[in-house]
Amino acid sequence: MLDLTYETPKPKIIAGATHDWELVIGMEVHAQIASNAKLFSGASTEFGNEPNSNVAFVDAAMPGMLPVINEFCIEQAVRTGLGLAAEINLWSAFDRKNYFYPDLPQGYQISQLYHPIVGEGEVMVDMEPGISRLVRIERIHIEQDAGKSIHDMDPNMSFVDLNRTGVALMEIVSQPDIRGPEEAAAYMVKLRQILRYLGTCDGNMQNGNLRADVNVSICLPGQYEKFIETNDFAHLGTRCEIKNMNSMRFIQAAIEVEARRQITIVEAGGEVNQETRLYDPDKGETRSMRSKEEAHDYRYFPDPDLLPLEIEQSWVEEIASSLPELPDEKKARFMKDFLLSDYDATVLTAELDSAAYFEAVANRRDGKLSANWVINELFGRLKKDDKDITQSPVTPYQLGGIIDLIEHGDINGKIAKDLFEIVYIQGGDPAKIVQDRGMKQLTDTSAIEAAVDKVILDNPDQVEKAKANPKLVGWFVGQVMKATGGKANPKAVNELIAFKLRL
Amino acid sequence: MSIDKATAAKVAKLARIKVEDDALPALAEEFNMILGFIEQLNEVDVEGVKPMTSVTPQRLKRRVDQITDGDQQALVLSNAPDAREGFFAVPKVVE
Numbered sequence: 001m002l003d004l005t006y007e008t009p010k011p012k013i014i015a016g017a018t019h020d021w022e023l024v025i026g027m028e029v030h031a032q033i034a035s036n037a038k039l040f041s042g043a044s045t046e047f048g049n050e051p052n053s054n055v056a057f058v059d060a061a062m063p064g065m066l067p068v069i070n071e072f073c074i075e076q077a078v079r080t081g082l083g084l085a086a087e088i089n090l091w092s093a094f095d096r097k098n099y100f101y102p103d104l105p106q107g108y109q110i111s112q113l114y115h116p117i118v119g120e121g122e123v124m125v126d127m128e129p130g131i132s133r134l135v136r137i138e139r140i141h142i143e144q145d146a147g148k149s150i151h152d153m154d155p156n157m158s159f160v161d162l163n164r165t166g167v168a169l170m171e172i173v174s175q176p177d178i179r180g181p182e183e184a185a186a187y188m189v190k191l192r193q194i195l196r197y198l199g200t201c202d203g204n205m206q207n208g209n210l211r212a213d214v215n216v217s218i219c220l221p222g223q224y225e226k227f228i229e230t231n232d233f234a235h236l237g238t239r240c241e242i243k244n245m246n247s248m249r250f251i252q253a254a255i256e257v258e259a260r261r262q263i264t265i266v267e268a269g270g271e272v273n274q275e276t277r278l279y280d281p282d283k284g285e286t287r288s289m290r291s292k293e294e295a296h297d298y299r300y301f302p303d304p305d306l307l308p309l310e311i312e313q314s315w316v317e318e319i320a321s322s323l324p325e326l327p328d329e330k331k332a333r334f335m336k337d338f339l340l341s342d343y344d345a346t347v348l349t350a351e352l353d354s355a356a357y358f359e360a361v362a363n364r365r366d367g368k369l370s371a372n373w374v375i376n377e378l379f380g381r382l383k384k385d386d387k388d389i390t391q392s393p394v395t396p397y398q399l400g401g402i403i404d405l406i407e408h409g410d411i412n413g414k415i416a417k418d419l420f421e422i423v424y425i426q427g428g429d430p431a432k433i434v435q436d437r438g439m440k441q442l443t444d445t446s447a448i449e450a451a452v453d454k455v456i457l458d459n460p461d462q463v464e465k466a467k468a469n470p471k472l473v474g475w476f477v478g479q480v481m482k483a484t485g486g487k488a489n490p491k492a493v494n495e496l497i498a499f500k501l502r503l
Numbered sequence: 504m505s506i507d508k509a510t511a512a513k514v515a516k517l518a519r520i521k522v523e524d525d526a527l528p529a530l531a532e533e534f535n536m537i538l539g540f541i542e543q544l545n546e547v548d549v550e551g552v553k554p555m556t557s558v559t560p561q562r563l564k565r566r567v568d569q570i571t572d573g574d575q576q577a578l579v580l581s582n583a584p585d586a587r588e589g590f591f592a593v594p595k596v597v598e
Contacts, residue, residue: 035568042571051589055579056572072568100519102593107519150590151597158597159590162579297517307563308556 006124006132011224012180016263021218023259024227024236025184026176028213029191030169031201032145033076039144039168040067040110047207051161059166061105066305073168074309075319076200077117077142080170082320083198084137086121090316092141093308097298102160103147111171113300116141117309123174123194124328125187129342133183136175145169164208170201176215176236179224181252181259188212188248193327197352211246215239216258218266237262238272242279242286254279258286330355338367347375353389354379360396365403373403377420398423401430410434412441414486441489445496448480448488452496455479466501473497506534 011022038045041056058065081088093115096108118140125133147165149158172191178184192210195201202209217239219227227235240262242254257279262272277286325333327349334345334355348358348371362370378399382392402419405411411419411434419439423430434440455476456463466472476497481488506514511531515522522530576589585592 037566037568037570037572041573042566042569043573044570050576052576052579052591053589054573055575057579058572060579068564068566070568071565074565098517102591102596149596151595153590154587154592154595156595157585157587157592158595159587159592161590297513299517307561309563 006130009127009131009133009179009183012182013221014218014259014263016267018267020221021259021263022221022224023180023255024176024217024219024224024239025178025180025255026215026239027174027178027184027187028215029172029174029188030145030211030213031080031172031191031195031203032209033073033142033168033170034200034202035070035073035076035168037070038166039070039073039142041166043166045167047204049163051159051163054163055165059105059162061107067110069306069309070168073142074117074311076168077140077170078311078316078319079198079323080172080195080200081118081121081140082316082323083194083200083326084118084121084123084140084172086137086140087119088311088316089115089117089119090311090313091115091308092117094142094303094306095300096303097143097300099298101146101149102158103149103162103165105147105162105165109144109146110303110306111143111300112141114302115308123187123190125178125183125190126346127183127186133177133179133187135177135187138173138175140170140172143169143171176217176227176239181255184214184255185248185252188251190327193350197324197326199324205246205248208246211244212251213244214242214251214255216242216255216262217272218259218262237266238274240272240274240286241276243276243289245279250279250281253281253284254286257284261286324352334358334367338362338371340367340371344368344371344375347379351389357389357392357396361400361403363400365400366407369403369406370400373399373420377417381420381424393427394420394424398427398430405430405434409489410440412487412490414481414490415439415441418486438485439487441487445492448484448492449496451480451483451488452476452493452500455483456497456500463501473501476501506531506538510534 014021014023032045033039035045037043038054038056038059041058043056043059044054046054056065058067078088092112094110095113097111097113098108100107116139118137120139121137123135123137125135127133145164145167147160147162149160151158153159174187178187188210192201192203192205195210196203204210217237219235219237223235227233240258242258245251245254258277265272276289278289279286331342331345331349334340334348335342338345340348347354349355354374358370358374361374378392378394379389382389399420402416402423405419406413406416419430419433422428422433459479462472462475466476473494477490477493480493480497481490508527508531511527511534512522514534515527515530580586580589580591583591
């Protein structure tokens with residue numbers, strides 16, 4: 001078992017005019033299932049194609065067309081459930097959620113209201129080293145995505161693209177366990193990380209791969225504890241749902257302004273109406289989606305086109321046995337095997353590709369030194385070029401070669417950075433570059449001694465000053481390093497100068 | 504449970520079916536007959552009986568995750584009352 005001892009973070013407190021208030025937040029995250037074809041048709045899920053080119057007649061809801069479920073999408077939902085330590089329901093069923101909108105040609109969305117495929121699970125949300133919030137997952141169900149309406153191409157018309165219509169989504173519903181805007185964003189980050197590790201969702205928020213509806217309410221300190229004890233929502237305030245957010249920054253900002261709006265209403269003696277709201281990042285406010293309210297009578301009923309979805313326990317176990325190492329386990333292993341700090345391990349395991357890169361570098365090398373080079377030098381350099389780790393011009397093999405040269409004392413830190421830049425720009429084998437360009441560190445004391453003697457002989461004034469003020473020894477070290485092209489061992493130079501000047 | 508004229512009007516509106524005002528009482532009456540039949544069905548004791556989802560034993564048919572369809576923009580749009588630049592064009596809907 002993993003050692004996951006942790007403390008719970010304190011809930012965010014917002015000071016109102018009369019009271020302190022706490023926040024209670026639950027999230028519904030819509031994650032696009034990574035698959036080639038749609039949930040009920042053989043059309044492609046690829047993003048950015050010509051409008052209405054990824055459309056089968058099922059997706060366009062042509063009369064007589066029947067849905068046939070994509071088995072891989074079921075597998076992906078099961079895998080996600082297992083990755084969130086959730087219970088898998090071997091029997092689930094599809095329902096129709098009825099509403100009219102131009103980008104929903106069927107007039108209903110196929111979803112799973114009454115019998116979702118995944119039940120209760122959990123996500124550990126890391127806030128700081130040793131401080132985590134355990135967010136309980138209530139359920140995950142599979143459903144169809146809607147199409148896309150574009151309103152700004154014509155003053156009188158809306159344009160509809162059905163490419164996204166019928167793409168498989170997982171709706172991941174949390175319990176109201178999130179207690180502040182930062183926790184909400186951290187929850188999204190962690191969920192995204194787990195989904196990406198599992199390969200069940202690309203997590204590309206800009207393309208709308210991952211979107212969140214956030215339920216926010218406020219309560220007085222102490223009320224939330226009563227709710228947890230009794231599971232009675234009467235202890236909490238009335239919630240509002242902020243729809244469809246696809247950026248961590250907006251999620252945080254929206255929760256903050258929505259909470260303050262509710263506090264102002266309640267403190268003025270008013271009541272919060274339960275409603276759906278939209279966040280406007282330009283104005284920094286949320287506003288009611290009244291049009292949506294009227295239509296909120298979805299008349300759910302079991303979809304007569306689809307039999308219940310029955311899966312076998314043996315299949316679930318097969319999927320379970322193929323689960324990858326998940327972020328929490330990987331981080332714990334990095335801390336233990338490579339003796340990394342919590343911070344370093346967190347940074348290196350944030351993305352699967354970074355973790356794999358680091359492991360290739362650190363294999364049989366010093367973990368801490370490898371982590372420093374990957375995080376500080378490589379990540380820093382890539383960021384400057386706006387590249388990600390998969391686009392790194394320096395392979396783990398090359399970076400490992402540079403670290404070997406440092407570990408063997410062949411080059412010092414300063415030269416290593418120059419060497420890294422050469423490898424980054426020009427490529428090549430680090431050991432050979434050092435050999436060919438004479439970058440090897442001078443460990444030969446006589447050569448360093450000659451350089452030290454020359455600097456002392458050439459600068460009698462500085463010698464006098466240094467004798468009065470030993471701090472000036474740094475100036476001599478600089479001169480010697482310059483004279484040796486940076487290749488002298490700095491420690492040896494320091495010792496020699498101190499000795500020669502009789503400091 | 505009884506459906507009145509107002510409920511019948513609401514159901515019609517949600518289904519986007521235009522029903523003239525003078526046709527509503529008859530519609531409400533039809534709804535009530537349907538509900539009455541369902542109430543009659545509700546009298547059957549089904550305690551412990553699993554809901555039947557299919558007459559013959561069947562398993563939900565599955566497809567493999569392969570792209571086998573699509574790439575037919577012109578066909579998809581061919582029945583649309585209005586289409587422009589590959590999109591369906593509909594009267595403006597703005598949130």
